Amino acid sequence: MRIGLAQINTLVGDLAGNRRLIEAAYKTLVAQGAELVVFPELVVSGYPPRDLLFKRRFVADVEVMTREIAASIGAVPAVIGYTETNTTRQGRPYFNSAAFCQAGKILTSGRKCLLPTYDVFDEDRYFEPAASPTVVEFGGRRIGLTICEDIWTHSMISTRHLYNGVDPVAQLVGKCDLMVNLSASPWYHGKGHVRHTLVADTARRLGCPVAYVNAIGGNDELIFDGRSLATDANGRMLAGLAAFRDDLQVIELGKVTPHSRPPVVPNPADAPYLHASFSQEELADIYEALVLGVRDYARKTGFKKALLGLSGGIDSALTAVIAAEALGPQNVIGVSLPSVISSQHSRDDAAAVAKNLGIAYHTLSIADVVAAGEKTLEPLFAGRPRDIAEENIQARARGLLLMAISNKFGALLLTTGNKSELAVGYCTLYGDMCGGLAVISDVFKTQVYALSRWINRHKPIIPVNSIDKAPSAELRPDQTDQDSLPPYDMLDAILKGYVEEGLSRADLIAQGFDQAIVNDIVRKVDLNEYKRKQAAPGLKITPLAFGVGRRIPIVQKYVS
Numbered sequence: 001m002r003i004g005l006a007q008i009n010t011l012v013g014d015l016a017g018n019r020r021l022i023e024a025a026y027k028t029l030v031a032q033g034a035e036l037v038v039f040p041e042l043v044v045s046g047y048p049p050r051d052l053l054f055k056r057r058f059v060a061d062v063e064v065m066t067r068e069i070a071a072s073i074g075a076v077p078a079v080i081g082y083t084e085t086n087t088t089r090q091g092r093p094y095f096n097s098a099a100f101c102q103a104g105k106i107l108t109s110g111r112k113c114l115l116p117t118y119d120v121f122d123e124d125r126y127f128e129p130a131a132s133p134t135v136v137e138f139g140g141r142r143i144g145l146t147i148c149e150d151i152w153t154h155s156m157i158s159t160r161h162l163y164n165g166v167d168p169v170a171q172l173v174g175k176c177d178l179m180v181n182l183s184a185s186p187w188y189h190g191k192g193h194v195r196h197t198l199v200a201d202t203a204r205r206l207g208c209p210v211a212y213v214n215a216i217g218g219n220d221e222l223i224f225d226g227r228s229l230a231t232d233a234n235g236r237m238l239a240g241l242a243a244f245r246d247d248l249q250v251i252e253l254g255k256v257t258p259h260s261r262p263p264v265v266p267n268p269a270d271a272p273y274l275h276a277s278f279s280q281e282e283l284a285d286i287y288e289a290l291v292l293g294v295r296d297y298a299r300k301t302g303f304k305k306a307l308l309g310l311s312g313g314i315d316s317a318l319t320a321v322i323a324a325e326a327l328g329p330q331n332v333i334g335v336s337l338p339s340v341i342s343s344q345h346s347r348d349d350a351a352a353v354a355k356n357l358g359i360a361y362h363t364l365s366i367a368d369v370v371a372a373g374e375k376t377l378e379p380l381f382a383g384r385p386r387d388i389a390e391e392n393i394q395a396r397a398r399g400l401l402l403m404a405i406s407n408k409f410g411a412l413l414l415t416t417g418n419k420s421e422l423a424v425g426y427c428t429l430y431g432d433m434c435g436g437l438a439v440i441s442d443v444f445k446t447q448v449y450a451l452s453r454w455i456n457r458h459k460p461i462i463p464v465n466s467i468d469k470a471p472s473a474e475l476r477p478d479q480t481d482q483d484s485l486p487p488y489d490m491l492d493a494i495l496k497g498y499v500e501e502g503l504s505r506a507d508l509i510a511q512g513f514d515q516a517i518v519n520d521i522v523r524k525v526d527l528n529e530y531k532r533k534q535a536a537p538g539l540k541i542t543p544l545a546f547g548v549g550r551r552i553p554i555v556q557k558y559v560s
């Protein structure tokens with residue numbers, strides 16, 4: 001049997017646009033000989049629709065659109081993910097469904113059994129789970145329909161305990177000759193390998209081939225990498241679709257086709273998210289993910305241009321490289337905003353990265369704005385020592401000017417803060433935190449270095465000086481980040497344990513970290529929740545990013 005895998009990039013809520021993509025992909029795959037075409041999860045609405053589902057007409061509109069799409073489906077069936085009203089009047093109002101369409105109609109709908117409700121997923125908020133997966137008979141084969149989480153019961157990241165032992169794959173054993181899985185599985189570093197293993201295990205458990213079709217594209221903070229795949233009954237990979245781009249492929253079950261790019265296999269012996277363990281392929285993956293995240297955020301929200309402040313430091317340089325790749329250098333504006341404190345080498349490094357990338361570059365001194373601010377405040381501040389208030393006026397003057405440029409030219413302001421800074425609040429509210437999208441807010445500082453060196457592997461796009469010099473906010477003379485923070489490799493290791501793994505202070509101290517440093521970092525992380533709640537949404541590249549997947553109260557007193 002030849003299966004068409006339709007790995008397409010939908011836009012949440014753009015029902016008419018998504019319909020065009022679905023119909024075009026169907027036509028192409030049928031023309032290429034597909035005998036069954038499979039689309040990703042919730043492809044009609046885009047994933048995740050979140051509280052659009054609570055708009056009174058949303059699901060009804062999706063259902064109408066799904067029927068219209070079904071009307072365009074011919075003799076070759078298509079399996080299409082959509083939202084369906086739960087007409088039983090029991091439980092949640094909707095189902096997360098897969099429509100099996102043929103000859104102009106929805107013949108049957110399979111419904112998702114396991115509803116992920118952890119990290120960035122909230123499906124239990126909207127959907128009613130099905131008791132078991134649906135099996136459809138077609139072409140002499142029994143096809144098991146499953147939706148994303150339905151196959152995540154025996155994974156390395158086991159979620160079995162969440163579902164009281166319900167296992168849709170076990171329910172399908174002996175009942176299907178082919179299983180299809182419609183997915184919207186957002187990427188994070190290392191996940192491609194997990195999925196591959198999961199699909200292969202599922203095929204072996206069922207003793208039949210599996211076709212796994214994943215979404216691709218950026219939606220808010222989530223980046224879907226695609227990498228759809230098919231395996232034979234022994235879990236042997238038959239084909240793999242492209243990573244981080246649309247792809248349509250017809251796969252002959254039983255015949256191995258060369259895959260575009262197999263998932264990266266992380267080295268489990270290393271701490272997986274810290275730079276020491278990153279292979280070149282892993283860095284390439286992170287880079288491509290961030291480029292896709294920026295490109296799709298801008299494209300889908302209607303921005304052609306982006307801008308950012310170029311300080312001469314490594315964070316803004318890396319962000320500029322990603323933006324130039326995502327939007328084209330002609331669509332990126334770099335602005336140097338020196339104060340009286342800014343060093344000459346910082347200005348030179350900012351100019352150099354702009355020149356290397358071929359982006360527009362402007363220099364605007366903030367001296368007058370800062371002086372005007374300080375003069376205005378003088379009567380109120382009289383007799384008080386200069387402190388963080390004056391330092392932050394500089395960061396805020398930059399935010400003010402950058403947002404004015406954003407308004408004037410319709411360019412999206414990108415923030416440049418990394419995960420380490422955001423974790424400990426080493427950033428100025430309404431200053432360098434101004435902006436619409438946080439490009440590297442899920443990238444630890446040590447990873448910023450690793451990515452920058454990787455970018456420079458062929459030629460030095462990021463000035464070597466930006467990489468080698470001691471990081472500094474340059475808000476007071478001779479300031480360096482390490483005046484207030486421990487060395488970044490230590491900071492990142494503590495943050496990974498505390499933020500991503502949920503470890504306590506005692507756990508971290510038992511791992512050998514200095515007690516005073518652990519206490520200081522943990523205190524800062526907790527204290528700065530208020531800043532993160534006001535931060536721009538950030539692209540997710542780790543299993544636990546700040547934002548929708550980590551909901552810590554601001555007002556709380558728990559000491560771990």
Ligand SMILES: Nc1ncnc2c1ncn2[C@@H]1O[C@H](COP(=O)(O)OP(=O)(O)OC[C@H]2O[C@@H]([n+]3cccc(C(=O)O)c3)[C@H](O)[C@@H]2O)[C@@H](O)[C@H]1O
Pocket residue numbers: 388391392395417421425426427428429430431432472473475481484530554
């Ligand atoms: N719980 C809470 N809920 C809501 N708001 C709260 C709050 N606690 C304080 N605040 C507010 O927040 C203010 C303090 O925050 P904020 O004004 O940002 O100032 P703050 O965090 O005190 O200072 C910014 C820090 O970031 C460093 N920095 C700045 C810029 C760039 C970089 C870099 O290298 O990237 C580093 C800078 O050197 C300094 O150490 C308070 O004055 C108060 O208004």
Ligand SMILES: Nc1ncnc2c1ncn2[C@@H]1O[C@H](COP(=O)(O)OP(=O)(O)OP(=O)(O)O)[C@@H](O)[C@H]1O
Pocket residue numbers: 308309310311312313314315316317335336337338339342398416417421432471472473474
């Ligand atoms: N002189 C400057 N000109 C333009 N933008 C600046 C300047 N200083 C700071 N910024 C903006 O504010 C952000 C915070 O930078 P800052 O230098 O304070 O700390 P950083 O985290 O070390 O960042 P970077 O590595 O980019 O310097 C920068 O990434 C940049 O976007």
Ligand SMILES: NC(=O)CC[C@H](N)C(=O)O
Pocket residue numbers: 041116121147148149150152183184185186
């Ligand atoms: N849409 C989903 O069901 C996603 C959940 C799944 N565990 C994944 O990340 O791939």
